[in-house]
Amino acid sequence: MADVVTVDGVARWIHAFREEVDSKATVLTELDSAIGDGDHGVNMRRGMDAADDALRAAVAGGEVAAIGPAFQKVAMTLVSTVGGASGPLYGTMFLRMATGLGSAVDLDGQGVTDAFARGLEGLRARGKALAGDKTMIDALTPAVDAMRSQVLAGGTLAAALAAAGAAANDGRDATIPMLARKGRASYLGERSIGHQDPGATSMALLIETAARTLGA
Amino acid sequence: MKKLINSPATVVAESLAGLAAAHPELAVNTELSVVYRACGPRPGKVGVICGGGSGHEPAHAGFVGTGMLDAAACGEIFTSPVPDQVVEATNRANGGAGVIHIVKNYTGDVMNFEMAGEIAQANGDVEIETILVDDDVAVQDSLYTAGRRGVGLTVMVEKIVGAAAEQGLPLAEVAAIGRGVVTEGRSMGLALTPVTTPAAGKPMFELGENQIEFGVGIHGEPGRERRTHATAAELAEALGGPIIDDLPFVSGDEVIVLVNGMGATPLIELYLMNAELSKILGSHGLTAARTLVGNYMTSLDMSGASFTLLRATPQRLALWDAPVVTPGLRWGA
Numbered sequence: 001m002a003d004v005v006t007v008d009g010v011a012r013w014i015h016a017f018r019e020e021v022d023s024k025a026t027v028l029t030e031l032d033s034a035i036g037d038g039d040h041g042v043n044m045r046r047g048m049d050a051a052d053d054a055l056r057a058a059v060a061g062g063e064v065a066a067i068g069p070a071f072q073k074v075a076m077t078l079v080s081t082v083g084g085a086s087g088p089l090y091g092t093m094f095l096r097m098a099t100g101l102g103s104a105v106d107l108d109g110q111g112v113t114d115a116f117a118r119g120l121e122g123l124r125a126r127g128k129a130l131a132g133d134k135t136m137i138d139a140l141t142p143a144v145d146a147m148r149s150q151v152l153a154g155g156t157l158a159a160a161l162a163a164a165g166a167a168a169n170d171g172r173d174a175t176i177p178m179l180a181r182k183g184r185a186s187y188l189g190e191r192s193i194g195h196q197d198p199g200a201t202s203m204a205l206l207i208e209t210a211a212r213t214l215g216a
Numbered sequence: 217m218k219k220l221i222n223s224p225a226t227v228v229a230e231s232l233a234g235l236a237a238a239h240p241e242l243a244v245n246t247e248l249s250v251v252y253r254a255c256g257p258r259p260g261k262v263g264v265i266c267g268g269g270s271g272h273e274p275a276h277a278g279f280v281g282t283g284m285l286d287a288a289a290c291g292e293i294f295t296s297p298v299p300d301q302v303v304e305a306t307n308r309a310n311g312g313a314g315v316i317h318i319v320k321n322y323t324g325d326v327m328n329f330e331m332a333g334e335i336a337q338a339n340g341d342v343e344i345e346t347i348l349v350d351d352d353v354a355v356q357d358s359l360y361t362a363g364r365r366g367v368g369l370t371v372m373v374e375k376i377v378g379a380a381a382e383q384g385l386p387l388a389e390v391a392a393i394g395r396g397v398v399t400e401g402r403s404m405g406l407a408l409t410p411v412t413t414p415a416a417g418k419p420m421f422e423l424g425e426n427q428i429e430f431g432v433g434i435h436g437e438p439g440r441e442r443r444t445h446a447t448a449a450e451l452a453e454a455l456g457g458p459i460i461d462d463l464p465f466v467s468g469d470e471v472i473v474l475v476n477g478m479g480a481t482p483l484i485e486l487y488l489m490n491a492e493l494s495k496i497l498g499s500h501g502l503t504a505a506r507t508l509v510g511n512y513m514t515s516l517d518m519s520g521a522s523f524t525l526l527r528a529t530p531q532r533l534a535l536w537d538a539p540v541v542t543p544g545l546r547w548g549a
Contacts, residue, residue, distance in 0.1 A: 012355045030414060033416065033436075035438075036436075036437060037294050037420075037435040038413060038415075039287065039295050042292075043292070043295055046292075059350065063465055082296040082298050084324040085519040087296075087327075087328065088299075088327035089327070127327070177269075181361065182362055183362055184362070184433075187361060187362070187433060187442060188438060189356065191438065
């Protein structure tokens with residue numbers, strides 16, 4: 001396999017994530033019912049159905065031929081369809097991942113790491129949240145760190161993404177004992193402790209899916 | 217789940233179609249779920265919009281009309297509207313004198329309105345002022361939470377700000393009046409039963425026969441604590457006390473009162489709660505200058521109630537009494 005991510009790879013990733021969200025929508029909604037408002041699964045499903053359809057149509061129609069525009073298409077569709085906090089957050093993440101890619105048609109391990117790192121910066125800026133606040137940032141932060149270490153050590157793209165997937169899952173699990181400081185879960189105070197964060201859960205799914213599709 | 221729906225996915229659009237059919241003075245963009253005055257924005261008048269998740273009816277679409285909102289952006293149930301919807305509502309309300317965004321303080325609402333504001337201002341020349349409503353004393357306001365939620369006070373903000381705009385006051389002044397209301401209004405609520413959203417199909421939390429959810433929000437999110445059910449007098453004291461202490465409202469103050477139902481609580485109980493609240497106000501030396509009792513900021517089929525108190529001033533009372541003609545609130549016209 002080529003050690004780069006292509007537009008087709010991005011399309012495969014988004015499609016696979018859509019399928020994951022479809023099959024786990026109930027789980028996401030149940031997690032969100034425990035400490036939020038119970039709409040995360042439904043909203044993510046609506047958004048990812050739309051984003052996958054839009055990206056595939058744009059690639060098939062020749063409208064999207066580079067990585068940046070592919071990320072942008074996903075971003076704008078999510079912003080317009082998800083609602084809640086997840087729409088602006090995932091939308092901003094993909095928008096920032098697209099920044100500066102120009103007309104690049106493939107990304108190597110360094111390029112992918114930089115893109116995710118920009119996405120994480122975007123999330124922090126939009127959500128004004130930090131690591132440890134019990135949000136999706138707690139899954140993405142360790143994932144980006146793991147990716148960067150692998151790339152610095154000369155690892156392959158596949159190895160970097162696999163490490164990111166594992167780190168994202170660990171980060172997701174680490175949200176369970178955290179006290180929520182952002183979003184609706186923060187209204188619960190101490191009662192948010194002991195629950196897995198739904199946003200970190202969908203983020204871990206996104207990264208894990210990237211490992212399966214972009215790194216394979 | 218027994219609900220009068222066709223499919224969970226189409227509830228909002230189909231309900232807005234019914235609202236439009238009942239109220240020819242309102243128009244609905246069914247694609248974007250935006251309700252606005254059919255006559256369009258009045259040139260030179262400050263536009264006032266509100267938006268939020270659906271499921272709080274009559275808020276907010278039911279408050280569109282003369283003397284209150286120019287447009288409302290209706291998100292999916294309990295889900296903030298997306299920026300496209302807020303931009304559409306802004307455009308429908310823009311009479312050239314600026315547009316007020318009334319936003320309830322929830323992470324999603326704040327972010328979507330923020331992005332919408334950036335888009336609307338990039339697309340054209342519209343000045344936007346945001347009034348962030350955060351009146352729920354059940355939530356600790358600290359660096360470690362998303363801040364207090366916007367709940368019942370939003371109805372008072374919409375009424376008073378809408379009246380100020382209708383009188384032709386300029387944008388900055390209307391915004392200042394709205395922010396003043398936010399500064400001096402407080403709310404708290406409780407739930408006797410959980411809420412069932414059409415999409416989830418089952419109650420969002422479990423409550424024992426003898427339990428209530430205290431300090432509850434309006435989206436089925438659990439409250440701050442679970443308590444044992446008690447008499448109306450005890451519950452009214454438990455809600456009213458913290459509201460009065462928080463501002464604090466002080467002896468001699470006149471207040472505007474909202475005793476709000478969460479959707480499934482009958483009026484007979486809400487009026488009973490108002491009788492209890494009246495005693496509490498009296499014991500603190502407070503006078504209810506105006507009182508509104510009913511289901512105004514609801515949470516689908518949740519049963520329960522909330523109290524909202526706003527310190528009354530001559531200006532606020534005059535704006536409160538000004539004519540209003542909307543599906544949800546109507547007097548003086």
